[in-house]
Amino acid sequence: MSSVIIRNVNKSYGTLPIVKNLNLEVQDGEFVVLVGPSGCGKSTTLRMVAGLEDITQGDIDVGGRTVNDLPPHKRNIAMVFQNYALYPHMSVKENIVFGLKKSGADAQTIQNKLADVSEMLKLEPYLDRKPADLSGGQRQRVAMGRALARDADVYLFDEPLSNLDAKLRHHMRTEIARIQHQYNMTAIYVTHDQIEAMTLGDRVVVMRDGIVEQVGSPMEIYLQPTNTFVATFIGSPAMNLIEATVNENVLVIDDYHIPAADIANVDLTELNKHHSVLVGIRPDFFEDSSLNSPSDNVFEFNDIQVDLVENLGFDKEVLFKLGGEDSKARLDLRSHVQRKEHISLTVDLNRVLIFDTSTEGVLLNPGALINPTDLSDPNG
Amino acid sequence: MMNKRTKLQSFMLYALVIALVVFCIFPFLQILSTSLKHPIDWGNPSLIPKILHLDAYKELLGLMPPKDVDIPASIQRLLDNPALSEAKKQALITKFTSGGDVFSFGRYMLNTFVISLVTGVCATFLASLAAYAIARLRFPGQSVMANGVLFVYMVGGVLLMVPLYQMSVSVGLASSVAGTLFSLFLIYLIQTLPVAMYMLGNYFRTIPFSLEEAAMMDGCSRVEAFWRIIMPLSKPMLFTVFIYCFVIAWNEYLFASVFLKQYQDFHTLPLALQTLFTSKNAIWDRIMAASMLTLLPVIICFMLANRHLSGGLTEGGVKG
Numbered sequence: 001m002s003s004v005i006i007r008n009v010n011k012s013y014g015t016l017p018i019v020k021n022l023n024l025e026v027q028d029g030e031f032v033v034l035v036g037p038s039g040c041g042k043s044t045t046l047r048m049v050a051g052l053e054d055i056t057q058g059d060i061d062v063g064g065r066t067v068n069d070l071p072p073h074k075r076n077i078a079m080v081f082q083n084y085a086l087y088p089h090m091s092v093k094e095n096i097v098f099g100l101k102k103s104g105a106d107a108q109t110i111q112n113k114l115a116d117v118s119e120m121l122k123l124e125p126y127l128d129r130k131p132a133d134l135s136g137g138q139r140q141r142v143a144m145g146r147a148l149a150r151d152a153d154v155y156l157f158d159e160p161l162s163n164l165d166a167k168l169r170h171h172m173r174t175e176i177a178r179i180q181h182q183y184n185m186t187a188i189y190v191t192h193d194q195i196e197a198m199t200l201g202d203r204v205v206v207m208r209d210g211i212v213e214q215v216g217s218p219m220e221i222y223l224q225p226t227n228t229f230v231a232t233f234i235g236s237p238a239m240n241l242i243e244a245t246v247n248e249n250v251l252v253i254d255d256y257h258i259p260a261a262d263i264a265n266v267d268l269t270e271l272n273k274h275h276s277v278l279v280g281i282r283p284d285f286f287e288d289s290s291l292n293s294p295s296d297n298v299f300e301f302n303d304i305q306v307d308l309v310e311n312l313g314f315d316k317e318v319l320f321k322l323g324g325e326d327s328k329a330r331l332d333l334r335s336h337v338q339r340k341e342h343i344s345l346t347v348d349l350n351r352v353l354i355f356d357t358s359t360e361g362v363l364l365n366p367g368a369l370i371n372p373t374d375l376s377d378p379n380g
Numbered sequence: 381m382m383n384k385r386t387k388l389q390s391f392m393l394y395a396l397v398i399a400l401v402v403f404c405i406f407p408f409l410q411i412l413s414t415s416l417k418h419p420i421d422w423g424n425p426s427l428i429p430k431i432l433h434l435d436a437y438k439e440l441l442g443l444m445p446p447k448d449v450d451i452p453a454s455i456q457r458l459l460d461n462p463a464l465s466e467a468k469k470q471a472l473i474t475k476f477t478s479g480g481d482v483f484s485f486g487r488y489m490l491n492t493f494v495i496s497l498v499t500g501v502c503a504t505f506l507a508s509l510a511a512y513a514i515a516r517l518r519f520p521g522q523s524v525m526a527n528g529v530l531f532v533y534m535v536g537g538v539l540l541m542v543p544l545y546q547m548s549v550s551v552g553l554a555s556s557v558a559g560t561l562f563s564l565f566l567i568y569l570i571q572t573l574p575v576a577m578y579m580l581g582n583y584f585r586t587i588p589f590s591l592e593e594a595a596m597m598d599g600c601s602r603v604e605a606f607w608r609i610i611m612p613l614s615k616p617m618l619f620t621v622f623i624y625c626f627v628i629a630w631n632e633y634l635f636a637s638v639f640l641k642q643y644q645d646f647h648t649l650p651l652a653l654q655t656l657f658t659s660k661n662a663i664w665d666r667i668m669a670a671s672m673l674t675l676l677p678v679i680i681c682f683m684l685a686n687r688h689l690s691g692g693l694t695e696g697g698v699k700g
Contacts, residue, residue: 052593072596073604081698085594088697089612102599131697146598 002063
């Protein structure tokens with residue numbers, strides 16, 4: 001295994017910039033997820049690491065050597081493609097051992113690897129079949145097996161689960177996480193699915209328009225997004241962004257006056273420089289006031305009219321208006337709120353974030369960075 | 381009413397198709413019929429011979445026992461003359477006992493087969509490399525090159541025939557059999573390459589590029605990816621292109637008639653058939669049997685190509 005260092009990398013097609021001054025270091029054995037909307041440059045970044053795209057500017061180091069000018073086959077990188085890219089004329093077995101054979105591995109090693117991989121991915125019954133005779137999930141497993149069979153320095157995953165149905169995607173996500181930990185692989189994983197990003201990554205890189213918006217652990221990204229883009233992109237449902245006016249250490253939303261000093265994350269000096277701000281509250285941090293509050297530092301929105309209730313089984317999503325915006329709260333299944341009902345919602349002020357309306361950056365109090373021990377449980 | 385009209389339409393459609401098929405295959409049936417008819421039956425307009433007569437085929441394929449030809453009495457007297465040298469006697473005997481202008485079908489078929497095979501193999505190989513470059517690589521002048529090769533079809537063979545022959549004379553190729561055959565091979569190659577490239581290029585474009593990328597990630601260079609992934613996946617089209625080039629070379633008459641005129645031993649079948657029409661062996665059953673045997677490999681080739689074209693090989697490789 002090896003580390004990957006991406007230094008000041010730019011990629012343009014003609015005059016159109018795709019990736020802008022990207023810097024990223026992936027440690028040995030680390031699982032880094034690149035996440036962002038379509039066209040944000042995440043797949044291009046991955047393909048530049050693979051050598052399938054030229055770098056317009058900058059350097060990429062893999063295992064301590066600069067690989068800018070090395071063709072893909074000399075980089076010793078394995079890759080799982082979004083569309084599987086299995087060799088249709090070869091059997092599953094031949095697909096899996098193709099890379100190993102190319103690397104000159106001896107027959108015994110090939111046999112052992114094939115046995116390991118096919119057992120791990122439950123592919124034993126299909127080894128003699130052609131890809132055309134497999135289901136989508138089986139093909140995806142073969143594509144994974146082909147990469148995992150190799151003793152590569154770095155493993156790249158380009159949205160490998162995006163073509164699978166929800167159930168299989170969930171299963172394969174767990175498998176990938178298990179395999180990554182088992183083999184301690186250095187891996188870069190590209191997805192537009194923020195759940196995959198959160199569940200798989202040791203670190204998550206959120207990208208937009210070719211720029212890295214934030215790099216951090218999944219919980220850092222979730223609890224302390226640096227701007228409104230990251231705040232709304234990560235988390236489902238998205239973070240509520242409610243416009244509020246600032247009035248001397250008080251945030252005014254509709255008729256509610258929230259004492260800003262109680263908001264742990266906000267820089268008061270910075271806040272008071274603003275006339276209006278965006279208050280970011282994740283739907284998960286609202287609580288039905290009739291139930292026990294998870295924190296002492298709460299604010300109560302005591303007259304919320306429920307527009308819609310969506311029952312999801314374990315919890316329910318409640319739609320309401322706050323600050324003129326459609327907002328969502330995810331409430332415990334014990335809550336009995338009904339549509340058109342007026343209810344009280346409390347919010348944990350330790351989890352509330354304030355964003356600059358114009359720059360969309362977070363007004364974070366540097367002294368109030370979330371304690372790493374808090375990161376393990378967002379409800380804690 | 382609706383059903384009745386549909387039936388009528390179906391009937392019309394089938395009638396039209398059958399008429400078209402009969403129109404197309406009638407000449408072939410006529411060739412087959414005549415080749416199998418006994419000379420006494422030639423005046424019979426029916427396609428079905430009264431007597432099945434395979435002598436023409438046997439003769440062409442060398443299956444007939446050699447005929448004993450008697451030397452005329454006047455020549456025998458000449459041979460009895462002791463003043464005549466032994467060599468001259470032998471020459472006289474050979475002249476009067478040989479079959480004369482025997483049509484060596486086997487040799488012509490071998491000539492045609494060799495030149496068609498070499499053309500087919502080389503054209504398919506070169507076209508696959510060129511088509512890959514045009515379909516996959518990006519280089520200056522790519523589209524000019526892709527379309528420029530089709531220029532060869534803008535000028536008819538008749539116009540090119542004399543200049544090309546003059547060129548091969550000028551560079552000294554036409555002075556030897558090998559050179560002439562090489563010139564002919566080059567001409568066939570140039571004639572078949574554009575369509576071969578076009579067919580293969582279009583086929584290569586249907587193979588997802590991610591398969592090559594996967595091969596490159598698995599340790600293959602671009603060239604290896606081409607040989608190990610693209611070529612095996614293109615087998616049906618490679619075979620079709622080979623058949624196309626083979627058949628073009630097999631049937632070519634115009635250039636062969638100019639270039640090979642002086643080398644009778646190296647005549648190809650179309651050329652030999654033309655010679656047969658005008659020779660003293662121009663007997664209908666032999667001409668038609670020779671035509672039938674010339675057609676046979678072409679028909680077999682098309683049947684094989686048809687079978688290979690039925691299925692694509694890239695299924696299952698990529699999603700969607």
